Amino acid sequence: MGNIGVQVVIAMIVGTIVGAMMGHSASMFAPLGSIFIHLIKMLVIPLVAVAIISGAAGLGSSHSAGKVGLTTLGFFAFTSAVAVALALVMGEVFQPGVGIDLTGVEGMFSNAYAEKGDLPSFWTTLLGMIPTNVFQSLNEANILQILVFCLFFGVSVSKLEKERRDPLINGVNAIVDAMVWMINVVMKIAPLGVFGLMADAVGTFGFSALMVVFKLFVVYIAAILIYGFIFYPIMIKLFSKTSPIKFLSAMKKPQAVALSTASSMATLPVTMETCEEELGVRNSTASFVLPLGATINMSGNAIYYGLVAIFFAQMFNVDLGMSAYIAIIVTSTLGAVGQAGVPGPSFLVVAVLLSAGIPIEGLPLLFALDRIFDMVRTALNITGDAACAVIVDSYIGDNEEETSRA
Structure with missing residues (x-):
């Protein structure tokens, strides 16, 4: 797996060149x-389910479970809000929307998205997170509902007496290990897949559409780089x-996969x-924080909403x-939290506007x-998760040291 990151980056570059040269036929x-x-x-939904159960069961039996949950959610909310604030500051400083020549692009303007801007109410969101049929949630890949059930189930497993709890947790952990093995096999064809994705994307859209929003794109990239290579390392x-x-060195491989797939969920494995093998994060922490982050931690989206x-x-x-x-800050932060970790045009920006x-x-x-x-x-989102x-x-670790001293 060590050289997959390098192969993926090479595949992205080759795919981009092929797409630019072949145009639409690169499809x-x-x-x-x-x-x-x-x-x-195929693998992500079952992996998320068993990883969350494993992480919640591991944390549920520790004294710091509640603090971990609150710290994780607090971190996600804080970093999303700071991301929007950075976007607003950079937008005001560099003014990407000033002096745009709209000649010839007015035909693209449309009001068709006006009705898509309603953010669901608090109670609607809360009710929508609770599954009435967890098998249906799994079938429909409703990540938030899967998260809620698996967290609840994992904590309940941790409350069983030891002789009944341990075999269950060992069984779930064995399934996680089996799923990771399957993911590793799939990742062997990642460079081929990335080449196909990049060639198709560049060939279909080309670079001409970029010129109208070129300044926005440059400011956006700058904001992403500041957040990913300055803000997060300072937090670390x-x-x-x-x-x-x-x-930063360890994150190169997942960032390459995130860039190519545009999906936090696909990059999750x-x-x-x-995090576990190169950064030494405990399995129980990674299994809890990372699937949760792939669902609700979207600092990259927050920057996008603010700048747009x-x-x-x-x-x-x-x-x-x-x-x-x-x-803008409040709606962008809420919208970033509610955005599922899958690729696709983001209509939540309508709510922000x-x-x-x-x-x-x-x-x-x-x-386009x-x-x-x-x-x-997505590359920034998964960096924030990690x-x-x-x-x-x-x-x-610090908490457990203090508890053992006490």
């Missing part, structure tokens, strides 16, 4: 990517015993392996007041490039 390689994604999807340095250099809001406000000459900025009174007609300008934006923000796992694991 002939799309089935290679589809096979890879289908194999990953301050709140864990892991070296930021070691962390690689992120788990990297500023971009369109500047493009349509909308003056934003403090209340609009607060609305509507909350601040920003016109949404220009959204189709972004949709959504795959490229999605790839980049950073949280490292910090929480260090926190658990």
